[in-house]
Amino acid sequence: MTTIKLHNTKTRKKEVFTPIDPENVRMYVCGPTVYDRAHIGNARPVVVFDVLYRLLRHVYGADHVTYVRNFTDVDDKINARAKESGREIGEITAETTQWYLDDMRALGAMDPNEMPRATAYIPQMIAMIEKLIADDFAYAKDGHVLFRVRAYKHYGALSGRSVDDMIAGARVEVAPYKEDPMDFVLWKPSSDDLPGWDSPWGRGRPGWHIECSAMAKDLLGETFDIHGGGNDLQFPHHENEVAQSCCASGHAEDGGGFANYWLHNEMLQVEGKKMSKSLGNFFTVHDLLEQGIPGEVIRFVFLSTHYRKPMDWTAKKAAEAEKTLSRWAAMALDGSVGEPPSDVVQALADDLNTPLALAAMHALYKNGDADGLRSALELLGLGELDFGQAVKGMVYRMDDMVLGPLEVLLAETRAKAMETKDFSEVDRLKAALVAAGVEVRMSKAGVELLPAAGFDPAKLEGLL
Template sequence: MTTLTLYNTKTRTKEEFVPIDPKNVRMYVCGPTVYDRAHLGNARPVIVFDVLYRLLRHVYGDDHVTYVRNFTDVEDKINARAAETGRAIGDITEETIHWFLDDMAAVGAMEPTKMPRATQYIAQMVVMIEDLVSKGHAYEAEGHVLFAVESYQQYGALSGRSVDDMIAGARVEVAPYKRNPMDFVLWKPSDAKTPGWDSPWGRGRPGWHIECSAMAHDLLGETFDIHGGGIDLQFPHHENEIAQSKCAGHDFANVWMHNEMLQVEGKKMSKSLGNFFTVRDLLDQGVPGEVIRFVMLSTHYRKPTDWTQKKREEAEKTLKAWRRDVEGVVASSIPNRVISALSDDLNTPGVFEELHRLHKFQNFPALKASAVLLGLLTDEQRDWDWSKSESKFGTVFVVGGESALQFSNQGFALGEKWKNLRDAKDFVSADALRKAAAEAGVRLQADPDGVTVNMDSEIDIEKLEALK
């Protein structure tokens, strides 16, 4: 079997990865707080851990990997957005979740095995908090429940900081009811305008950190293999997750992985510098999702990556050449050199070297198979390379001649039906229709002007007719 090595932030070494159970490899990655569009930096951990998910599935089997990524749908930023806009919190979170899934699909990310929402696990959070209080690791004060950092001697081990250093380097919330400035909130009171649930400490809502510990424990067990996220989450979020989980008696994650941050043209992305944009901004400007993915993976995940116009143009040029040469080619097995590079702590730059070599020597079957392992040159990512025609649903891509063109009207009708369901906020029916349409060879995607309808070259006529 392939030897896989991963850099473990917890031990600060690159280690051979040995799963707890090879038949059920388990990974948890922190997901978004759903109050706005995902910016470009938010896409990096999604893409990085999507590649790891693909690699784990390749090594251990598609049915032997469980990947959990959460949605934080109860948080003060969401409450503030609701107050600012006058919209219902549920409407904001539902809309934002679907935005996120559409945008991440556009950059080639597979959906995780499970995508829990924090609001679905309040009961489990309350149970964990009660346990921490009973063990002396948490205390109630003025309607809040706080974790007592001094009760966990290893606090700071993940980030390598002392408590004093963390206080000096962090924006600590000052509150008179805290015993220690570093103590963090597990539960807070809610007023009539904010979401709240009954608890032993009164009506309230969870703090941010407790949700991941509760959901990971419920879905992945006492101990699981990998916990991932951006380096910005290492402290305090992941540090706090470890503290509360360990004190609750859970071994938690064996391997901790963190991707570095994103820059734009050599500078930190920020609204004040005018270089802040969302994934949807780029897609709407005509930047293919596959190009975004290519640029992200051209730098090793543990190094800062720089989004530049030059890199974008080079990525688009390379992908066009690769797509042209693999068109109609049947993928072969993936060369060992590609697997070895990717298995070396997700060395995607090393994989790209191999892909360029395969292209140079015209080994197109191997190029196609290898690129697909990275989530590139897939059928789902072909849209930007197709010929275009216009319709009232936005841009419609049609490929393959008569079979696709013959049934374009049915495709447009599906697009209209899907749009109506989404407008009515019937997302369950909309998702079911989208899945069925894809099985028939018609792929539906949200577009700023309505709906994008993608017609495959091979349409399943019977399935398409059944969807009328």
């Protein structure tokens, strides 16, 4: 069996992955708060953990992996969106949840086995909070319930911070109902105009952190294999999940239980800068898809950078990705799906080294291994979405990236030939283009190249 190694945030080192039960490998990844479209930064963890999901399914079997990714559908951002738009909360969350699913599927992401909504797990959250209060890890005051951070001696172990350093360096809410500034909310009161549920502490709604703990426990058990998300969630969200979950399950002293392996992906930039609406470089996944950038191209750009390194989205990378995928598609469409090549699998098994996997696929293309390339594309999620049509469509969209520069070259060569009266180079270029399935149109107005039936961009290599 393939040995998988993963960098565990919990231990700060790469470790051999040993599941609790190889017959039931379990993974939880924090999902979106559904109030708007997902931006491309939101999509990075989806692609990262989709690759891990695919690898686990390949190694342990599709029926032996359980992947849970939640939807937060009760949140102050959702309440604010409802208030400003005048729409019902349920209508907003249903719409944005479907947007999210559609956009992530367009990136080749498989649906997880379970996609729980927070509002469906309120009783489980209340039960966990009651247990924490009973064991003195939480307290109720003024309609709020808060977790006693200092009651859990391992707090800060995941993020590598001490409580005192956190207080000195962080913005923490000072409130009269808190015993300590670091204590975080498990339950808060709701006014009549906000969503709320009856509880032992009055009508209210859960804090953000308790949601994932309750859903993970209900669907995966008190202890499971992998917990993932973006590194922006490492503190405070994941730190708080660990604290409340360990204390609720009787592991307050040893700090054990909950997730054995923690994986965090780095953040994303756009053209070398932090994504910001004020800078005009803020893109949703839907924006890119609407611009005609195929989901496979977006996914390929993500996979070109290791998940633990910052990623820079650029137009140049997207163009290069489309060019590469189009070349691969021209070959792989004639291939059949079988066992993926071992060097591709081994690259992924080495802490999801997707750049190394793509390098191995470049070698498959160079060596003309259509079956291996097609199988590797399927494993990496670049062949799930109607491969024949979606990727073939990219082949016929190469005008701007491949044929455009060749139009310029042919026009310049033709202009020189008009002066020297030597058209041999023009004829050579034209013959090569025609052989690659390109229709060549030359007139007084200029040169125009159009992809025709049988267009194969791979045959154009070396002309520029």
